[in-house]
């Protein structure tokens with residue numbers, strides 16, 4: 238039996254996928270039954286490091302997704318359009334779809350999965366989160382018996398690569414970003430990485446699978462790494478932390494969580510740079526590596542770790558999805574969708590506003606060098622119910638004192654009220670950094 242693949246995109250991930258499909262020796266035998274029938278690109282004359290069978294390259298992607306010969310469409314062009322329309326057209330034409338496109342799935346997943354379920358085809362997306370790390374299928378299948386309490390991780394390779402090199406080498410942000418682009422880690426528009434939007438897309442997808450409901454993408458709070466400075470990385474280090482861009486999806490504990498239903502639970506959904514204690518498993522996830530830390534009942538804690546971006550690792554996940562679809566097509570006689578491969582959520586999860594989130598904070602203040610400033614800070618924090626874990630005057634800078642505060646767990650709304658009052662103090666010159674602490 239041969240399954241014909243229509244590949245949309247032959248960039249970093251598309252070329253990595255084609256490499257695997259054209260070199261099946263020593264891999265799963267089912268690979269020998271997969272054939273790249275057609276490949277769609279934008280610039281057919283671009284020089285490429287891959288030898289494809291003659292005549293299969295085209296710029297007419299619509300003709301691929303509607304081609305009656307094609308069984309599985311693999312969408313690796315990225316972006317929202319024309320990716321969304323091509324996936325919908327492929328589904329309408331009865332094709333199964335494999336995609337690495339977290340942006341399109343996070344925003345248009347409801348429409349795409351509804352169409353797929355109606356048509357009885359699969360949409361597979363293992364490569365969309367954590368690159369090569371198996372995390373989508375484990376959430377759908379291996380952890381299916383668990384009630385998930387939280388999913389938290391480092392799920393953007395570009396920013397983790399940048400933060401790691403800033404921390405270990407004191408490297409310059411722009412130079413490291415350029416390296417991440419050369420290595421094929423960054424998105425076509427790297428602001429999606431740097432501003433936390435790519436991680437927000439991915440945590441929306443993970444939360445949907447973990448908590449069994451749809452997520453409105455605009456409800457994911459996202460803050461990127463532009464404001465993380467070399468000074469904060471150094472201060473955090475002295476205080477026993479490393480700074481990581483964390484994506485967090487957490488079920489809020491109600492008064493009686495055991496008897497609440499999924500629909501009534503509220504989720505926290507957020508992406509922001511975070512001070513992670515050095516002894517936490519996520520603190521040692523460096524470079525392009527990603528890790529996803531899941532807490533469930535009854536499994537407890539489990540962590541998935543591996544390369545989160547790059548041609549080979551991402552293509553590994555794409556081809557695994559193609560194999561899964563091919564295996565089902567080979568064996569299944571019942572009408573699909575298979576309940577552990579498809580996605581059939583209907584309700585939307587309730588999301589908690591950021592003011593209600595309880596977390597620790599790190600804040601750095603530049604103040605006039607006048608007596609009693611630390612006391613004034615302490616009084617305002619105390620009045621707003623913010624208890625302090627540590628207050629350190631780190632040094633002097635051009636006659637200004639530099640003070641770093643780390644709070645205990647505090648409601649974000651209370652912390653913001655305190656900050657608003659602090660900004661009005663005469664002695665406060667500026668507040669150069671505000672970061673959350675795990």
Ligand SMILES: NC(=O)C1=CN([C@@H]2O[C@H](COP(=O)(O)OP(=O)(O)OC[C@H]3O[C@@H](n4cnc5c(N)ncnc54)[C@H](OP(=O)(O)O)[C@@H]3O)[C@@H](O)[C@H]2O)C=CC1
Pocket residue numbers: 245246247248249250251277278279280281283296298313314315316318319337338339340364365368421422423424425545546547548551
């Ligand atoms: N790079 C990575 O590490 C990872 C990427 N992803 C996701 O994988 C997808 C692909 O990413 P990546 O391979 O890095 O992207 P690239 O920019 O390297 O490749 C994009 C490919 O799509 C083609 N293409 C883009 N737009 C069109 C269009 N409108 N019509 C026809 N062809 C088009 C390009 O053609 P041409 O070659 O002619 O320019 C190119 O071959 C994205 O969704 C990305 O988010 C997911 C995980 C990791």
Ligand SMILES: N[C@@H](CC=O)C(=O)O
Pocket residue numbers: 365367368392393394395396422423424430435545546547
């Ligand atoms: N740009 C993304 C690629 C993988 O999803 C990243 O850096 O993680």
Ligand code: NA
Pocket residue numbers: 363364365366367368369370371372373554
């Ligand atoms: Na993955």
